[in-house]
Amino acid sequence: MVIDNLSIVLLNYNNFEETIGCIRRLMAIGVDDKSIIVVDNHSTDNSAIRLKESKYSFEFIQSGYNGGYAWA
Incomplete structure (x- = not known):
């Protein structure tokens, strides 16, 4: 089953x-x-680089600040 018209933010x-x-x-x-949209919340390890270099085609957003889940 393919799910259409869906966006998931991680x-x-x-x-x-x-x-x-x-x-x-x-x-x-x-x-x-x-x-899938992945937002990196200003990681301090190499996880952001590894995600950007992964084989998947998700959208990647790099946050310049770690405000947690509720930060706007």
Whole structure:
């Protein structure tokens, strides 16, 4: 089953393995990687670089500030 008209936003902070695992699980249930938006919340490890260099086609946004989930 392919899910259309859906966007999913994932927040990453210093956790490449969990974020990429979530992307893989979403794709396994039919979510197109182009429907996934990953926001890196100013990671201090190399997870942002690893996500940008991954083989998937999700949209990647690099935040310049870590304000947590509720920061606007």
